[in-house]
Amino acid sequence: MQFRADSIGRDEERFPASSEPTGMGNWDPLVARSVVQPASHRLRVGSFAWRARCRDSSKARDASMIAKSASKGVLSAWACGVVAWTWCCRVSRAVDNGVARTPPMGWNSWNTFRCDVSAELVKNTADAIVELGLRDLGYRYVNIDDCWQSSERDEQGHVVPDLNKFPNGMKDVADYVHEKGLYLGIYTDAGNLTCAGYPGSWGNELVDAQDYASWGIDFVKEDWCYMETCVVQEGCPVPVPHDIAYDAYRKMGEALNSTGRPVVFSLCSWGHGDAQVWGKGIGNMWRTNRDLFDVWDFGLDSNVPTYGTSVMQAVRGQAMMWKFAGPGAFNDPDMLLVGLDGMTLPEDPNIVIGTLSEDEQKSHFALWCIMAAPLLVGADVRNLSESALQILRAKEVIAIDQDPLGIQGRIILEEDSLQIWRKPLAGNKWAFLMLNTADHMRDITLSFHSAVPGNTFACESRSAKLRDPWQEKEIGTYRESLTAKHVPPHGHKLLIAEFLPESSTVFAQGSGKEDDVSNRAILWVCMLNFFVVFGSMAWMLYTQNSHSSAKDRYERVGEVEIRGQVQ
Secondary structure (H helix, E strand, O other): OEEEEEEOOOOOOOOOOOOOOOOHHHOOHHHHHHOOOOOOOEEEEOOOHHHHOOHHHHHHHHHHHHHHHHHHHHHHHHHHHHHHHHHHHHHOOOOOOOOOOOOOEEEEOHHHHOOOOOHHHHHHHHHHHHHOOOHHHOOOEEEOOOOOEOOOOOOOOOOOEOOOOOOOHHHHHHHHHHHOOOEEEEEEEOOOEOOOOOEOOOOOHHHHHHHHHHHOOOEEEEEOOOOOOOEOOOEOOOOOOHHHHHHHHHHHHHHHHHOOOOOEEEEOOOOHHHHHHHHHHOOOEEEOOOEEOOOOOOOOOOOOOOOEEOHHHHHHHHHOOHHHOEOOEEEEOOOEOOOOOOEEEOOEEEEEEOOOOHHHHHHHHHHHHHOOOOEEEOOOHHHOOHHHHHHHOOHHHHHHHOOOOOOOOEEEEEEOOEEEEEEEEOOOEEEEEEEEOOOOOEEEEEEOOOOOOOOOHHHOOOEEEEEEOOOOEEEEEEEOEEEEEEEOOOOEEEEEEEEOOOOOOOOOOOOOOOOOHHHHHHHHHHHHHHHHHHHHHHHHHHHHHHHHHHHHHHHHOOOEEEEEEOO
């Protein structure tokens, strides 16, 4: 008797054609028993036929298939990784538009005037900024917020100023502001409409950017109204995917850069889309929260709308983003509240929300400075109180914000009723802010040993020369620590420290742990994401190929026909 094993699409490596059943020791007994059949009888063996292969050659081929597929998968994963890494490197660099190497300073119309803007208001504000000495302290940008536009674009698709408010056009206002040694800012929206219902820049980014450049605009704020995504079942708003926010702001950023005019680009996505991660590759500042209202903390005024936030809520959110700020690109917790006596709701001017005490206004200003935040006055500078002017004119406090290192301060100690902030400064100095978040007076102690990074000589120093930037005077040399006595509720103590060397170690400029952390932070985040994605893809490919190999062995060979012929 002679047996012949024929397979549909037979593989000669797995099923060598032979007149004898060579290697029967490798055949499954079940199949071997099934092949002893009468002549001309055809037995179709399905699920068991695969066992009638030579197992050694099957394993070798399976391993080869897995290796080939895995190598292709690894190459694909690496290609994706290279693309992702290129994107990470791009967004980790600040946009090269030559402006805002320190946080922008100036004025914005929205907090006080809402839609009541005009050429006269802007020109009078520019005059006041110069006369009050604010320009010489760095307040240079005069920014017009929403409602400057006509209700529709013209026939050529250009956005045009409302001629009732700006009868001579926007270039006339820009020229006036420039003559004062100041810069003019303007407002738009990433959506079809602005928050007040005027034409937005969606699909018109290049046209708008070219118009702004022709008018002499120096600062563009792009809002986020009509760009949120809502899921009814989950409530609105919900977080906006990164790619939506990124693409929307990238278009305007590229359009502004294409004009060749240096323009500060402010991304006002209200914290959506994690702009702190990618914003510095597109613009110069990005909002980290919703609209700031004249309230110290939530719960102190029930009229704060759902789209609003408080001082401390904004601070808590931005504190976590300290690694992403740097020269040319800054976290923006919104405009200053100094000088305001409450704020009205845009939708109901009869409702006035909150007001900050003088201590709270000083703390608010000091917090913005130690966070390296943009300092845009939201009050009417033509009618500022003397106490508000003293805060806004605090030269040495402003210097903390405008420090050339451009590093955002961070919280180094937080307890139930206090925060201690630290910010490295140029010239081997440090700024410290001790904030009393309690509703009662208390003492706060700053320990020098734990106050600075561990790779500087200051961590070994026990002595520091301290200066009070509010009073603009030295307060003495202290050893080990300093205790601020009787810090009022929501008040603070702000210090500039110069640690005295007590060892031979020299602290080189910029060698502190917090120097140039923004790029490294973004790159580390990207690296982590890359390895997670790459590892996941590699594991998926491995398991997929393993499954395919098993499936190949068990299912895909097809039916084996075994014919028996009696000689």
